[in-house]
Amino acid sequence: MSRDDDPNLEESMNTPENEPVNGTNTDNVNGRVLPFTPRPDSASKPDEIPAQERRGEYADQLRRPVSVDPPAPRKPSWWETTREAKIRPLLPEWARSGQELADRVKWVALYAGHTTAYHALRSPTYAGILLVRSPRGLWRVVVATHRWIYDAEGKPLRVAAVSATEYDKYLKLAEVRSERIRKRGLLAFLTLLVAAAGVYLLASYSEALAWLLAALGVGALGKIGTPADKPLLGRAVVTSKAPKLTSEVVVRALAALGISGINQAVAKGPGITFPAPITRDGPGWRAEVDLPHGVTVTDVMERRDKLASGLRRPLGCVWPEPVSDEHAGRLVLWVADQDMSKAKPAPWPLAKRGEADLFTAVPFGTDQRGRPVGVDLMFANMVIGAMPRMGKTFSLRVLVLAAALDPWVELVLWELKGTGDLGMFEKVAHEYGSGADDETLEGAMNSLRRLYKELERRSKTITRIAKENRALCPENKVTPQLSRNRKLGLHPIFAAIDECQELFSHEDYKDEAKKLAEGIIKRGPAMGIILILATQRPDAQSLPPGVSANAGLRFCLRVMGQVENDMVLGTSSYKNGIRATTFGAKDKGIGYLVGATDDPQIVRSYYIDGPAAEKIVERAHVLREGHDTITGHAAGESIADSAARPAYSIVADVAAVIRADEPKIWSETIVDRLAALRPDVYGSWAELDGRAKANQLASAIKPWGIATIQVYGRTDEGKTANRRGVERSDILNAARFVNRD
Numbered sequence: 001m002s003r004d005d006d007p008n009l010e011e012s013m014n015t016p017e018n019e020p021v022n023g024t025n026t027d028n029v030n031g032r033v034l035p036f037t038p039r040p041d042s043a044s045k046p047d048e049i050p051a052q053e054r055r056g057e058y059a060d061q062l063r064r065p066v067s068v069d070p071p072a073p074r075k076p077s078w079w080e081t082t083r084e085a086k087i088r089p090l091l092p093e094w095a096r097s098g099q100e101l102a103d104r105v106k107w108v109a110l111y112a113g114h115t116t117a118y119h120a121l122r123s124p125t126y127a128g129i130l131l132v133r134s135p136r137g138l139w140r141v142v143v144a145t146h147r148w149i150y151d152a153e154g155k156p157l158r159v160a161a162v163s164a165t166e167y168d169k170y171l172k173l174a175e176v177r178s179e180r181i182r183k184r185g186l187l188a189f190l191t192l193l194v195a196a197a198g199v200y201l202l203a204s205y206s207e208a209l210a211w212l213l214a215a216l217g218v219g220a221l222g223k224i225g226t227p228a229d230k231p232l233l234g235r236a237v238v239t240s241k242a243p244k245l246t247s248e249v250v251v252r253a254l255a256a257l258g259i260s261g262i263n264q265a266v267a268k269g270p271g272i273t274f275p276a277p278i279t280r281d282g283p284g285w286r287a288e289v290d291l292p293h294g295v296t297v298t299d300v301m302e303r304r305d306k307l308a309s310g311l312r313r314p315l316g317c318v319w320p321e322p323v324s325d326e327h328a329g330r331l332v333l334w335v336a337d338q339d340m341s342k343a344k345p346a347p348w349p350l351a352k353r354g355e356a357d358l359f360t361a362v363p364f365g366t367d368q369r370g371r372p373v374g375v376d377l378m379f380a381n382m383v384i385g386a387m388p389r390m391g392k393t394f395s396l397r398v399l400v401l402a403a404a405l406d407p408w409v410e411l412v413l414w415e416l417k418g419t420g421d422l423g424m425f426e427k428v429a430h431e432y433g434s435g436a437d438d439e440t441l442e443g444a445m446n447s448l449r450r451l452y453k454e455l456e457r458r459s460k461t462i463t464r465i466a467k468e469n470r471a472l473c474p475e476n477k478v479t480p481q482l483s484r485n486r487k488l489g490l491h492p493i494f495a496a497i498d499e500c501q502e503l504f505s506h507e508d509y510k511d512e513a514k515k516l517a518e519g520i521i522k523r524g525p526a527m528g529i530i531l532i533l534a535t536q537r538p539d540a541q542s543l544p545p546g547v548s549a550n551a552g553l554r555f556c557l558r559v560m561g562q563v564e565n566d567m568v569l570g571t572s573s574y575k576n577g578i579r580a581t582t583f584g585a586k587d588k589g590i591g592y593l594v595g596a597t598d599d600p601q602i603v604r605s606y607y608i609d610g611p612a613a614e615k616i617v618e619r620a621h622v623l624r625e626g627h628d629t630i631t632g633h634a635a636g637e638s639i640a641d642s643a644a645r646p647a648y649s650i651v652a653d654v655a656a657v658i659r660a661d662e663p664k665i666w667s668e669t670i671v672d673r674l675a676a677l678r679p680d681v682y683g684s685w686a687e688l689d690g691r692a693k694a695n696q697l698a699s700a701i702k703p704w705g706i707a708t709i710q711v712y713g714r715t716d717e718g719k720t721a722n723r724r725g726v727e728r729s730d731i732l733n734a735a736r737f738v739n740r741d
């Protein structure tokens with residue numbers, strides 16, 4: 001039965017699967033695309049058209065396929081295309097950066113100087129070699145001249161004519177030869193005569209000139225006498241030449257990645273295209289590639305090792321990158337001449353001279369191409385994570401050095417491993433501690449508590465300034481001008497905690513440390529407080545998610561797995577191909593830096609060893625003395641004098657908040673009362689949950705030998721509960737020994 005005659009047609013057209021979509025309808029049988037027409041039953045005047053006719057018309061339309069593709073777009077005019085075109089820079093990038101230009105000029109000058117000195121030193125050897133080789137050169141000149149005068153090049157023809165007994169031909173050739181010998185002999189004789197006369201005249205003019213001519217003659221003959229395989233000049237610099245990158249090599253390597261989209265495109269034809277020529281870019285080759293439709297740069301980045309194998313280059317030479325302002329399939333492949341880990345580290349720009357200003361970017365490292373990478377520390381926080389011995393402390397040290405060279409910055413440094421890696425900063429740090437012992441951890445906690453409180457003070461100061469004079473503080477943030485005003489106390493504070501996992505995983509401190517760090521990381525930037533946390537164990541226990549999620553800057557050196565990677569670099573980084581797991585054991589100091597620019601960057605932090613760091617700190621110390629900003633630890637004030645011996649005592653305060661009718665009391669009740677008694681000291685404790693409050697109190701009273709016990713009591717709602725608490729008698733006993741003076 002034909003479709004026209006199908007009595008169920010009208011009904012079947014109303015089924016959901018035949019609903020018109022976007023103005024078209026698809027014939028399920030033939031896959032044809034049909035126009036959308038109002039259904040007969042929904043026409044404005046259905047009764048005027050007989051049903052039979054309606055069905056016929058509609059079926060007619062069904063048979064007529066209509067193209068759903070939009071009409072071919074009008075070709076844009078030259079003006080439209082050109083106006084949209086991407087403007088290529090007049091000068092290459094290195095010529096636009098003052099620093100890079102200066103580096104290159106310096107390098108060329110050094111290269112020229114070195115090459116000249118190298119050859120100048122060897123010039124006596126070169127003179128001896130030329131002298132030895134000059135007789136051979138003379139012989140070569142004589143032989144060549146003789147061959148030329150006596151027409152040696154015509155000899156094969158003459159020999160051939162003799163062999164073929166072609167008498168006429170031979171006679172003609174012999175005639176040519178005689179004529180040539182006559183002319184060339186005369187020319188050679190005259191040249192020799194003129195040269196001899198010239199030499200005689202010049203040599204008799206001055207003895208020095210005679211020697212010079214002799215030296216030139218010997219030199220020239222020596223050069224002519226030099227065998228092709230034994231060049232006179234050795235190489236002043238040896239360069240290892242990396243193979244050239246060609247489109248063929250790139251396509252072959254991409255096809256070896258096992259990505260089906262690429263394989264299909266390559267099999268069909270030119271599925272991979274190159275929007276720009278492959279060029280030299282810094283110490284390597286740069287290829288811009290348009291991947292086949294549907295293949296993303298991430299697909300390639302996550303197979304970097306395979307790509308390196310396909311290119312037959314070491315892994316540390318192969319750096320695929322996305323182009324953020326282009327489509328997701330635009331790949332920039334930079335292939336270095338040398339493995340990044342083997343390249344000579346660039347010197348830190350502030351190593352020898354100069355001051356830093358934390359309100360501008362400070363030099364942190366170099367990217368794969370050796371270009372400097374800076375980080376804006378002000379108004380940011382940073383998390384550094386890595387496996388042990390991969391360069392975490394070294395990279396942290398670069399930042400601390402920069403902060404030390406800004407004399408207005410207060411340094412708060414805690415290195416909780418106890419190796420003294422930051423020991424050189426003692427002479428400039430306001431607060432400093434090194435160790436994994438309880439005392440150092442308590443010191444680090446005191447710092448966090450102080451900074452947390454400082455947030456409050458600064459926020460009030462900033463609000464007041466903003467109210468009084470909006471222009472001074474337009475964005476409710478510390479400005480360079482405000483930070484220099486000592487009376488306001490809004491100078492930048494740079495706090496760094498190396499091996500922060502010691503605090504965040506400590507049984508007694510973890511809850512409070514997490515809360516304080518989270519508060520500082522969230523609110524600190526606007527108040528001029530920068531917190532940098534470094535850990536060799538980036539997991540949820542060592543780096544609480546609330547802390548890592550709020551860090552603006554992240555630097556992840558080699559890590560073992562996806563969890564650690566995402567913990568430091570941010571959720572989904574691994575999925576997006578930002579994988580610090582691909583770094584090898586040799587890639588020390590190399591990591592992904594996120595937050596410094598729009599795209600993640602691969603950066604090798606500047607390498608500054610201990611003695612070099614000491615010298616820089618020495619300079620920082622002199623600088624700070626000049627500004628009178630040597631304070632706290634560096635000025636000889638011990639922590640015991642300032643922070644550790646407060647004007648109050650925890651046991652005395654606890655004794656004060658327990659009533660005589662409370663022989664046993666829950667710790668959380670005490671903490672709430674303490675917060676009411678001294679909000680500036682204990683206020684942050686009250687924000688903890690019940691269990692954390694108990695931990696907090698337990699660790700605070702532990703040094704007095706007071707242990708906590710389980711206390712049976714009633715909640716405010718009247719329910720009974722068994723919670724941690726203390727005995728009043730224990731507290732009173734300890735409080736008797738407190739000397740409040």
Ligand SMILES: Nc1ncnc2c1ncn2[C@@H]1O[C@H](COP(=O)(O)OP(=O)(O)OP(=O)(O)O)[C@@H](O)[C@H]1O
Pocket residue numbers: 345386387388389390391392393394395417536588589590604605606607
């Ligand atoms: N930017 C760099 N360039 C070259 N080598 C570096 C760089 N940074 C660090 N290294 C090398 O890596 C070694 C380990 O560095 P570092 O002490 O910073 O590691 P770490 O991650 O802090 O180790 P741990 O976790 O044990 O504290 C250093 O001794 C140094 O030689």
